Structures are given as structure tokens and as C-alpha cells.
Amino acid sequence: MAQSLKDKIAAVTGGASGIGLECVRHLLDNGAEVYIIDFDAKAAEARAAELGDKAHALIADLTKYEDIEKAVHTIVKNHGRIDIFHANAGSYVADMPWEGDTKRWDRMLDLNINAAFRCVRAVAPQMMEQKSGDIVITSSISGMVPMVSEPVYTASKHAVQAFVHTARRKLAAYDVRVSAIQPGPVVTPLLKDWDQERVKANLDSGGIMQPVEVAEALIFMLTRRKGVIVRDLVVLPQNFDV
Numbered sequence: 001m002a003q004s005l006k007d008k009i010a011a012v013t014g015g016a017s018g019i020g021l022e023c024v025r026h027l028l029d030n031g032a033e034v035y036i037i038d039f040d041a042k043a044a045e046a047r048a049a050e051l052g053d054k055a056h057a058l059i060a061d062l063t064k065y066e067d068i069e070k071a072v073h074t075i076v077k078n079h080g081r082i083d084i085f086h087a088n089a090g091s092y093v094a095d096m097p098w099e100g101d102t103k104r105w106d107r108m109l110d111l112n113i114n115a116a117f118r119c120v121r122a123v124a125p126q127m128m129e130q131k132s133g134d135i136v137i138t139s140s141i142s143g144m145v146p147m148v149s150e151p152v153y154t155a156s157k158h159a160v161q162a163f164v165h166t167a168r169r170k171l172a173a174y175d176v177r178v179s180a181i182q183p184g185p186v187v188t189p190l191l192k193d194w195d196q197e198r199v200k201a202n203l204d205s206g207g208i209m210q211p212v213e214v215a216e217a218l219i220f221m222l223t224r225r226k227g228v229i230v231r232d233l234v235v236l237p238q239n240f241d242v
């Protein structure tokens with residue numbers, strides 16, 4: 001039988017917007033209690049209030065390890081455990097290698113790579129002690145295929161993939177599953193960097209999808225039987241030509 005998510009304790013970083021928010025909704029619909037971890041306090045608190053008493057907001061800046069550690073401690077203090085950690089938050093730059101503000105690159109690299117790693121560092125000991133848990137990182141199709149239209153971003157997600165594939169093997173011995181989901185383009189505020197022609201071409205050709213497609217795939221991953229892992233799940237709009 002597939003595993004139920006009823007009464008599971010879950011956290012989603014970047015859960016106040018886009019893909020993360022849709023994943024929060026789906027986790028709640030499947031019976032989990034969910035913590036939105038986000039640095040946008042206003043949005044996180046508003047979304048948690050809308051979503052009912054099983055949804056909570058924890059304000060944390062993922063660029064600071066102490067914030068992540070504090071969020072994990074709060075969840076464990078409240079429930080004695082944490083079953084699901086979705087390290088989802090990320091940002092985007094579309095710059096070519098010869099242009100753009102490298103400070104902006106650094107901020108994106110720190111969030112997409114280091115913050116995801118920091119989350120695993122903070123939550124893994126608790127899950128190892130429990131001898132159970134699911135860690136899922138939102139990667140991207142850009143983590144599977146080098147996308148020439150986004151060299152810096154694609155490199156960040158390749159780093160995520162390498163970490164997931166190695167961390168998974170080390171944590172498997174503790175019955176902790178580490179996996180990644182790799183969406184193609186999704187309609188969220190993250191794509192504000194895309195030039196308008198690219199947005200229009202993808203909208204016209206059906207090369208972009210809604211966050212619900214990612215959230216449903218996440219639920220599929222999390223409900224797999226104990227002893228099985230969906231290590232990577234690529235979800236693409238059907239006409240995305242990569």
C-alpha cells in the first residue's frame with residue numbers, strides 16, 4: 001500500500017509562493033500538518049492564516065544557518081519529530097557568463113545550493129534519530145540537462161543533483177529518503193527574469209505548466225512504500241522542447 005501522509009509533520013521552504021505554496025496546499029489536503037518556512041513574513045503568515053489551523057508560518061532567512069536550525073528546533077519541540085522536509089526555496093538569474101551583477105549570482109548560488117545543503121544539515125540528525133523521514137529538494141530540469149539559456153542557474157541545480165545523489169546513499173542506512181524533483185518551466189513569480197519573448201513562446205507552445213503539476217508529483221514521491229524511493233522525478237510541460 002502507498003503510505004498515507006495523514007498526521008505527518010512537514011515543512012516546506014519557500015512555502016509562501018509559487019511551487020512551495022501549492023505543495024503546502026497538497027500536503028494539507030493529504031492530512032499533513034505543515035510549516036511554511038519563508039523569509040517573507042507577511043506572505044507566509046497570510047498564507048498560513050488562509051490555510052487553516054494545520055498550517056503554520058515560521059519566519060527564517062535560509063541564507064542563515066541559525067535561522068534554519070531554529071525553525072527545525074521549533075518543529076521538533078512542538079511535535080517531537082519531523083517527517084517531511086521539502087527544501088524548495090530557490091531563485092533565478094538568466095545572465096550569460098559575460099554579463100550581469102555577480103553579487104546577484106552569489107545570492108542565487110547561496111540560496112539554490114548552500115541553503116538547500118544547510119537545510120539537510122539541520123534536519124538530517126533528527127530524522128536519523130527517528131530512523132525515518134523524507135527530504136525532497138526542488139531541483140529543476142536545469143539540474144538534469146545543461147540549459148544554455150541559463151548557465152549560472154543550470155550550474156546551481158547540477159550541484160543540487162550531485163548532493164542529492166550522494167546524501168541519499170549515506171542517509172539510506174538510517175531509513176531517511178533524500179530525493180529531488182525536477183520541474184520544467186512553471187508559472188510562478190520566479191520567471192520574472194525571463195524575457196517577454198521567451199514567456200510568450202512558452203505560453204503559446206504549451207511549454208509551461210502550473211504549480212499543481214509539481215505538487216501532485218511531490219505527493220506521489222512522498223507516498224511511496226517504505227523501502228522504495230523515487231530518487232528523481234522530472235515533470236515537464238508536454239511541449240517543452242528539451
Ligand code: NAD
Nearest residue numbers: 014017018019038039040061062089090140185186188190
Ligand atoms: P517563487 O519565487 O514563487 O517562490 C520562492 C519563495 O522562496 C518565495 O516565497 C520567497 O519569499 C522564498 N525565499 C526566497 N529567498 C529566501 C530566503 N533567503 N529565505 C527564505 N525564503 C526565501 O519561486 P518558485 O518558482 O516557486 O520556485 C521554487 C523552486 O522551484 C526553486 O528552487 C526554483 O529553482 C524551482 N524551480 C522553479 C521553476 C519555475 O519555472 N518556476 C522550474 C523549475 C524549478
